Amino acid sequence: MKRFALPAFVRRSLLAAITTFLALAAPLPLIAQDDPLPSWNDGAAKTAILEFVAQTTTEGDANFVAPGERIATFDQDGTLWVEQPLYGQGLFALDRLAVLSPDHPEWKDTEPFKSVLTGDHAAMAKFTEKDWMEIVAVTHAGMSTADFEAIVAEWLPTSKNPTFGVPVTNLTYQPMHEVIDLLRANGFQTWIVTGGGQEFVRAYADGVYGVPTQQVIGSSIATKYQMVDGKPVLMRDPKLFFNDNDDGKAIGINLFIGKRPQISFGNTEGDAEMLAWTTAGDGLRLGFLVLHDDAEREVAYGPANGLPDTKVGTFSQALMDTARQNGWAVISMKDDWKDIFKGDVKKIE
């Protein structure tokens, strides 16, 4: 075989081609020497996630999942970010009432508005669902979808979680960001499946989690198509259209995705059906529940495992038993998470 010498310009082109080729052929972020979940302590939960990714993405593995079928679903409040002492959307509704109150002098003498405006937390703690629906009706409806999105976007940087003293968007969990990034880098579509308002969460899901609007499933009120100044607008009606909680999460996943998730993360009883629906599928399907058991760094609540019962984001003992029966993994924030928040966040008490 004849040996030949390459001219310098050919060598340079070849080397450039090889460099580019190697860059293109570089392994996905999950490589042996790098830990894709650095904020997780070693333990069963971390191992389960890493093994799940390895098995579902290795061709020839019995649990291999075709790229187009790779779906991961995440509850939001309490799973991806803080939900105490009140859901982010609850804080929005209360702030919004204060903004609107000058135009509604009658609220001073009318419940449930009166209790909110006077800061009567004892009365607010006893609000019924009907009370909350009245608040939602005046704060979340009666405007166009575009106006609502703008109102939420404007509010977010001004928002303040009373326990941590920072905007709600600063209170996302770093370990869950790492799970989202790891799954996405391995070809999973990452969806948010929230009991919260779909259009509320969509206003920040892309910026905060990199989840586009079309991958946010949530509760929604009805919208009405109307012509305003010769242009169509969608007006938000004070009427529940879809309740994305409990069985609604399984129904919503089927309605919006039409595929059964391979892996799901939640933290309350409202996520049980989502996890049941997920793990009832063939092959390797995992369900995870985040347990808020770190009183020091976040907020401890259950009432499972004897933790305080805060009434927001309930993780009951019954849910803990269901998790055990179904083989769902419970993530202990205290033991499994080295870091909790994405940014530098501390309680202000």
Next chain:
Amino acid sequence: MKRFALPAFVRRSLLAAITTFLALAAPLPLIAQDDPLPSWNDGAAKTAILEFVAQTTTEGDANFVAPGERIATFDQDGTLWVEQPLYGQGLFALDRLAVLSPDHPEWKDTEPFKSVLTGDHAAMAKFTEKDWMEIVAVTHAGMSTADFEAIVAEWLPTSKNPTFGVPVTNLTYQPMHEVIDLLRANGFQTWIVTGGGQEFVRAYADGVYGVPTQQVIGSSIATKYQMVDGKPVLMRDPKLFFNDNDDGKAIGINLFIGKRPQISFGNTEGDAEMLAWTTAGDGLRLGFLVLHDDAEREVAYGPANGLPDTKVGTFSQALMDTARQNGWAVISMKDDWKDIFKGDVKKIE
């Protein structure tokens, strides 16, 4: 600079690397010398589509659209495939009634079933919406979502369009496949927005159009979460949940996508609000209506432009006027499409 000779095995590796590199770096389908729309005759519609793609994907262009915002929506019946003499889903419902009839002897004497089972086309032509809903209730509900999907998948290859004598999935329009492929190759998410049943269309949308289930928006009936033998199933209820027609198309796009499409294709009055919603947005937004004016190769119907009024897939003169007022382009199947069908299909009359 020192010249060097490469050993043969290195040369082979290099050549393999270069070949792979060149394959990976191959240009996208839209290249100057190739026509990405070969089934389209030159004309205003073809030019508009090509210019739209060029402008929305050229960085620096006033109409450039960020990749994540590139959304295209397509009606299905009459826009992507044949809807005459009856929607594909109508053929399914009628075939399904015949399959189920042995278990329902009472249908022989009960309308609307009697007319269907005796093939009384005159009576069927006069069916009210309530009649059709009764047929849908017994053919589309009362089973799990998984069972329904399997029933549709099994029916599809046995289906037969009476005008063309082939399965419904053989009757897709080649020019529209080319538009879908062109848009997708240029970073657009291609969505189907159909008045037909969402779960019906999902059963074949990926195989037929490459559109995954999560990009199919359609009309839907309610589903109920139930435990059967210890496993959750979603049962289909004979109750309309969402009507994805007319204003429902704009509402559905907002509900499922949460982004305004950049370009939309339809063919009937039921698509008018989708096109209005699309083209009311900022920047370059296009709306297209397919006009079925080719009696020889397909079926001619309007009644716009004096075409026959078939009552299925109505394109009224009012819609034609609205299209003109709004600058929506009308695609003439006769003049704009060189080929119509993806496969070799001819009328059997």
